[in-house]
Amino acid sequence: MSTKWLDEIHWTKDGLVPVIAQDATSGKVMMLAWMSRESLALTAEEGRAVYWSRSRGRLWRKGEESGHVQRVKSIRLDCDNDVVLLGIDQVGGIACHTGRESCFFQELRGDEWVAVDPVRKPPEEIYAKK
Amino acid sequence: MSTKWLDEIHWTKDGLVPVIAQDATSGKVMMLAWMSRESLALTAEEGRAVYWSRSRGRLWRKGEESGHVQRVKSIRLDCDNDVVLLGIDQVGGIACHTGRESCFFQELRGDEWVAVDPVRKPPEEIYAKK
Numbered sequence: 001m002s003t004k005w006l007d008e009i010h011w012t013k014d015g016l017v018p019v020i021a022q023d024a025t026s027g028k029v030m031m032l033a034w035m036s037r038e039s040l041a042l043t044a045e046e047g048r049a050v051y052w053s054r055s056r057g058r059l060w061r062k063g064e065e066s067g068h069v070q071r072v073k074s075i076r077l078d079c080d081n082d083v084v085l086l087g088i089d090q091v092g093g094i095a096c097h098t099g100r101e102s103c104f105f106q107e108l109r110g111d112e113w114v115a116v117d118p119v120r121k122p123p124e125e126i127y128a129k130k
Numbered sequence: 131m132s133t134k135w136l137d138e139i140h141w142t143k144d145g146l147v148p149v150i151a152q153d154a155t156s157g158k159v160m161m162l163a164w165m166s167r168e169s170l171a172l173t174a175e176e177g178r179a180v181y182w183s184r185s186r187g188r189l190w191r192k193g194e195e196s197g198h199v200q201r202v203k204s205i206r207l208d209c210d211n212d213v214v215l216l217g218i219d220q221v222g223g224i225a226c227h228t229g230r231e232s233c234f235f236q237e238l239r240g241d242e243w244v245a246v247d248p249v250r251k252p253p254e255e256i257y258a259k260k
Binding site: 002003004005008018020022026027028029031032044074075076077078079080081083085096097098100103104105106107108111112113 | 132133134135138148150152156157158159161162174204205206207208209210211213215226227228230233234235236237238241242243
């Protein structure tokens with residue numbers, strides 16, 4: 001399989017591209033994370049979102065700990081070839097490490113950020129103690 | 131009005147934050163661009179999207195040339211306080227400089243990016259010659 005499609009992406013100096021994950025059914029924007037060339041290739045190959053964790057400096061198979069895997073339905077690229085949009089099915093209905101559906105649960109009300117979405121499952125039930 | 135909500139954002143080293151613009155009605159993801167502290171403050175104040183153009187190094191009032199203004203209905207922040215999500219009404223139904231509704235019009239089909247969305251208005255009709 002040709003990797004020309006990967007060459008067409010305008011990677012950052014760090015070799016990354018920002019990736020928006022959107023629920024393919026509801027249209028809800030779940031999160032933004034980053035992918036390296038390798039992680040995007042794996043995402044296409046495996047049909048599940050594989051990000052590059054900048055904080056941990058390694059591949060991050062979304063759901064590897066929580067089970068909240070993102071099944072990839074579509075991969076889109078923007079007009080500048082520097083942002084990727086994934087259409088996903090969110091296993092468990094939870095994308096956020098706080099146990100909420102989406103990471104974008106804080107809304108500006110007046111001059112304050114307010115957490116407006118419910119926690120679907122407490123994090124301590126999602127992440128097993130080690 | 132307090133600007134504490136701006137202090138709570140984790141800005142990049144360049145003083146920017148990535149911003150996703152999503153159609154508030156259809157849920158379509160239109161684009162990703164960047165905002166500075168000043169441009170986000172203006173966005174909240176004016177109720178229209180004001181980005182920071184990294185290529186031009188200046189404030190960019192979306193629609194200033196094209197008329198394709200984005201009216202802001204909601205401003206959300208993610209769990210890491212480093213990505214903003216705008217719910218917008220897209221004036222003219224076109225966010226992309228190519229004349230398409232969304233900037234994410236290229237879809238990966240096999241190993242090729244294919245332009246899958248129609249041009250709603252030719253760019254030469256959107257941008258007046260100077």
